[in-house]
Amino acid sequence: MTVTSGMDLDALYQEIILDHYRNPLHQGLREPFEAEVHHVNPTCGDEITLRVHLGDGVIDDVSYDAEGCSISQAGASVMSDLVIGKSVDEAMAIHANFLELMQGKGKVVPDEEILEDGIAFAGVAKFPARVKCALLSWMAMKDAVSTALSEGEPHE
């Protein structure tokens, strides 16, 4: 075996993550939406503009325009695919579960039932500098949902 790198790179860059990075799901900004937020990772400059469309307590759509590394881009793809069609309560529970995984320093075993493709991010938790990349879109989604719930007027 030849040593090509000194870290477990393949744990970070799981094939699922690279697939989502190359072919992101649900990207682009769509209407209608009740809230639009813009989140920035100030240390590295990753950015996301994200919209949510809610209907009767359910997340009908999450659309986004994001710029950033493979981890943050794949994060937005996986997140949107997980929460679209879920109730707000279910989406927040998935968010909490993903957050726990990310803050677990690689010690938390991910639950595929809940996180689906999101389990591929388990390796990211071992790279503290990249956790914020994985969480950027999740934080934006949470912010947009709470803004939509408090303001609530649809933009057509």
Next chain:
Amino acid sequence: MTLDGLLPELEVVRKDFPILERELAGGFPLVYLDSANTSQKPQVVIDAMVDHLEHHNANVARAMHQLGAESSAAFEEGRDKVAAFLGAPSRDEVVFTKNASEALNLVARVLPLGPGDNVVITEMEHHSNIVPWQLACERTGAELRWFGLNEDGTLDLSNADSLIDEHTRVVAFTWVSNMLGTINPVAELTKRAHAAGALVVVDASQAAPQLPIDLASMSPDSRPDFVAFTGHKVVGPTGIGVLWAREDLLNELPPFLGGGEMIETVTMERTTYAKAPHRFEAGTPPIVEAVGLGAAVDYLSHIGLADIHRHEQTITAYLLEGLASINGVTVLGPLDASQRGGAVAFEVDGVHPHDVAQLLDSRGIAVRAGHHCAKPAHKRFGVQASTRASSYLYTTPAEIDALVEGIGYTQKYFKVV
């Protein structure tokens, strides 16, 4: 391999820096290409600081005992060494701050500005030479203007005559860009600003480590009025920066921070202030840091700034050549090593800079990825972030080879080649 222009005793120089012996995960030797972010420290700096803390530690100026006298002398000797390093006309023109950002904030805070005045900066500034001026303009009603950039990463001076006018109070710019590497025409710009009656503030954070600076030898009309740099980029410690400024200006300007050491006398009604430099050094200063910085600039002077500059140019030329040999890599900034400093930012097609840096780090290669605190300059070139490799006096051609190989590995990993 060896190249003409490298420091003749490069292997000896490398032995002065203990950290270069570090081995990283997977047994990879450290390849440190992030010196524009912070430089590594030679043993002599570490020893000087340890010796001070072990044998001479006391507060300065106000301790009436032997250690106090020794500590004060060591601190002021640091100032003498920095003055010599800059070729400062007077040692009293050297003010110690926390870092370059604080030095620039100090100037932006104390220079008188008002409605109708304008301040001219450039689009290639580090955020630390943009935000303080935005704050100053918001506070005083002055107008903020800036020079744009040419496609090759140089300053666009075509509208200099309309930008700098009789209402310009300050022209502030970087000597060497931390992102593009561009070396700006300090004397020419300063002369132009002085002719309009403006003061000139130069951010020398990237210049001080690699260009010989001799302020006394510059003619007064082309010599900046303020020069700021930071200790940790010139092989010194963090926690200390330098503001050099004309002595008459320093003694005219109002104080920045109030407190101990910066006063002449204090009553409950009013205070009179000390003369420069202490006028701008409120509170206990960074004492052991000044000792370390003194040792650092002495070390650089001993090697010789002209030789260090030649080494940097040689390594930078080799780096630019290496990057040009890789398909899908684009360098931002001037492509001629003689026109630029040793920080080279680049894009790898199809791979985000964070991912480039992560892959390189897994092979022991330390670079910086992101906006390098120069978001406007990145925006100007239509990129959100870049990867930056920056060399210094201890960098070898073999380390550049490792970088070039690492970029190739990265491209294969992300399947973009």
